[in-house]
Amino acid sequence: xxxxxxxxxxxxxxxxxxxxxxxxxxxxxxxxxxxxxxxxxxxxxxxxxxxxxxxxxxxxxxxxxxxxxxxxxxxxxxxxxxxxxxxxxxxxxxxxxxxxxxxxxxxxxxxxxxxxxxxxxxxxxxxxxxxxxxxxxxxxxxxxxxxxxxxxxxxxxxxxxxxxxxxxxxxxxxxxxxxxxxxxxxxxxxxxxxxxxxxxxxxxxxxxxxxxxxxxxxxxxxxxxxxxxxxxxxxxxxxxxxxxxxxxxxxxxxxxxxxxxxxxxxxxxxxxxxxxxxxxxxxxxxxxxxxxxxxx
Amino acid sequence: xxxxxxxxxxxxxxxxxxxxxxxxxxxxxxxxxxxxxxxxxxxxxxxxxxxxxxxxxxxxxxxxxxxxxxxxxxxxxxxxxxxxxxxxxxxxxxxxxxxxxxxxxxxxxxxxxxxxxxxxxxxxxxxxxxxxxxxxxxxxxxxxxxxxxxxxxxxxxxxxxxxxxxxxxxxxxxxxxxxxxxxxxxxxxxxxxxxxxxxxxxxxxxxxxxxxxxxxxxxxxxxxxxxxxxxxxxxxxxxxxxxxxxxxxxxxxxxxxxxx
Numbered sequence: 359x360x361x362x363x364x365x366x367x368x369x370x371x372x373x374x375x376x377x378x379x380x381x382x383x384x385x386x387x388x389x390x391x392x393x394x395x396x397x398x399x400x401x402x403x404x405x406x407x408x409x410x411x412x413x414x415x416x417x418x419x420x421x422x423x424x425x426x427x428x429x430x431x432x433x434x435x436x437x438x439x440x441x442x443x444x445x446x447x448x449x450x451x452x453x454x455x456x457x458x459x460x461x462x463x464x465x466x467x468x469x470x471x472x473x474x475x476x477x478x479x480x481x482x483x484x485x486x487x488x489x490x491x492x493x494x495x496x497x498x499x500x501x502x503x504x505x506x507x508x509x510x511x512x513x514x515x516x517x518x519x520x521x522x523x524x525x526x527x528x529x530x531x532x533x534x535x536x537x538x539x540x541x542x543x544x545x546x547x548x549x550x551x552x553x554x555x556x557x558x559x560x561x562x563x564x565x566x567x568x569x570x571x572x573x574x575x576x577x578x579x580x581x582x583x584x585x586x587x588x589x590x591x592x593x594x595x596x597x598x599x600x601x602x603x604x605x606x607x608x609x610x611x612x613x614x615x616x617x618x619x620x621x622x623x624x625x626x627x628x629x630x631x632x633x634x635x636x637x638x639x640x641x642x643x644x645x646x647x648x649x650x651x652x653x654x
Numbered sequence: 655x656x657x658x659x660x661x662x663x664x665x666x667x668x669x670x671x672x673x674x675x676x677x678x679x680x681x682x683x684x685x686x687x688x689x690x691x692x693x694x695x696x697x698x699x700x701x702x703x704x705x706x707x708x709x710x711x712x713x714x715x716x717x718x719x720x721x722x723x724x725x726x727x728x729x730x731x732x733x734x735x736x737x738x739x740x741x742x743x744x745x746x747x748x749x750x751x752x753x754x755x756x757x758x759x760x761x762x763x764x765x766x767x768x769x770x771x772x773x774x775x776x777x778x779x780x781x782x783x784x785x786x787x788x789x790x791x792x793x794x795x796x797x798x799x800x801x802x803x804x805x806x807x808x809x810x811x812x813x814x815x816x817x818x819x820x821x822x823x824x825x826x827x828x829x830x831x832x833x834x835x836x837x838x839x840x841x842x843x844x845x846x847x848x849x850x851x852x853x854x855x856x857x858x859x860x861x862x863x864x865x866x867x868x869x870x871x872x873x874x875x876x877x878x879x880x881x882x883x884x885x886x887x888x889x890x891x892x893x894x895x896x897x898x899x900x901x902x903x904x905x906x907x908x909x910x911x912x913x914x
Contacts, residue, residue: 546739546741549711550802552729553709553710553731553734553735554755555729555759555806
């Protein structure tokens with residue numbers, strides 16, 4: 359009762375929490391700008407002094423100069439291996455980014471859901487676990503790049519091999535993470551649920567699942583960048599579109615400006631993906647403190 | 655027969671392994687409805703094992719446990735359990751934690767909320783229903799755990815060193831709280847502790863355990879009305895008696911550990 363009876367003082371204090379919330383954000387944006395700005399400045403300085411050959415290491419003011427010229431190389435029209443596109447607009451760049459992002463997103467989604475299901479099945483059904491766990495443990499350390507030929511043999515070229523590779527890059531790790539998370543659920547949680555009359559199904563849905571999700575999400579986020587690397591390799595080799603394809607084409611045509619422009623796009627997209635996952639984590643898995651999220 | 659009956663119960667951990675550990679041996683104990691029984695003993699003497707068996711979470715190696723005449727085979731909401739740490743689910747608000755068992759049971763959400771709010775007020779957490787468990791202090795969390803147990807209308811509360819993690823001041827407040835709730839609810843309580851003062855403040859009957867494997871060494875009935883003056887001559891005498899009984903067992907437990 360006494361907690362709710364202070365409306366006057368609460369409204370007086372309302373202003374400062376708002377400022378307190380924005381100030382750290384402004385600060386972190388400031389530091390981020392400074393961090394990137396110093397790097398760019400150093401690069402430009404190296405060019406100005408003649409240390410960096412503009413053909414090999416063109417500084418940002420060069421590779422960002424003629425954007426429409428760069429845009430020509432981005433062909434969003436799906437799955438054909440080709441050079442110059444019919445596109446050439448900002449939209450076609452977004453289209454290319456969209457294709458790569460879609461592959462990463464689908465691979466992560468399928469991988470996350472499948473690995474949690476398999477991990478839970480291993481712990482819940484003894485025989486299934488005995489049959490699959492040795493295999494999974496053996497396959498887990500194989501690099502996704504080694505799966506690349508397999509992906510092309512099985513799926514040909516196009517979206518499926520790229521999605522498959524992203525899937526492979528997180529599946530085994532996430533199965534093992536699911537097992538570790540299940541084993542780490544406090545025994546008392548389960549005992550209490552049993553005492554309160556919960557069935558096996560209820561214990562799983564209402565105790566084990568919420569208890570393991572935060573840890574799994576952290577694992578997912580840590581594997582996000584790995585997924586991005588894999589999708590670029592897949593696109594460079596087996597898929598006719600996407601940021602990886604543009605990078606490979608830029609290499610083949612000795613277009614250093616395009617390489618760095620694409621790298622900038624990849625960096626930005628990866629950053630936005632990570633931010634989106636953080637946001638999901640904060641909204642859906644709200645019981646984990648924001649400070650804990652920031653640390654990971 | 656009403657109440658809890660523990661007859662010739664033994665529990666061996668890891669019975670088929672190379673190193674079986676007898677936790678409880680041939681133990682017989684009755685708890686009448688509404689009675690407050692405290693199990694007092696050195697740590698690792700099998701008190702907690704006994705509590706788990708009574709809860710139905712572990713099976714006795716031999717012997718029987720019956721509750722209101724029926725054999726105990728599995729956990730049941732009528733035998734609620736409270737641990738040393740509150741073990742509230744961090745993904746639920748305090749209110750949803752307290753109402754967890756009720757929501758498992760089903761029934762009208764409206765009636766459920768009403769009951770939960772009543773319980774929260776009863777344990778002094780009336781304003782904290784919407785908070786997250788990690789926003790509460792240790793004592794508040796343990797009170798929420800108590801409310802969660804009470805929500806199931808238990809006939810017996812099984813408490814495994816429920817206040818051991820709290821500071822001494824909070825602990826005393828919680829003991830008073832528990833007594834009030836116990837008297838209001840009419841449930842019996844089986845509480846494990848190694849604190850003599852806690853046992854004296856709370857118990858109708860103190861059951862002193864031997865070192866492992868746990869057996870009953872002595873039973874002390876206390877008729878003194880509560881609240882009790884632990885500094886008074888009568889309680890001091892009882893405390894000395896308990897201390898003497900425990901001291902022998904603690905020595906034995908130490909010797910055994912050194913032999914191992």
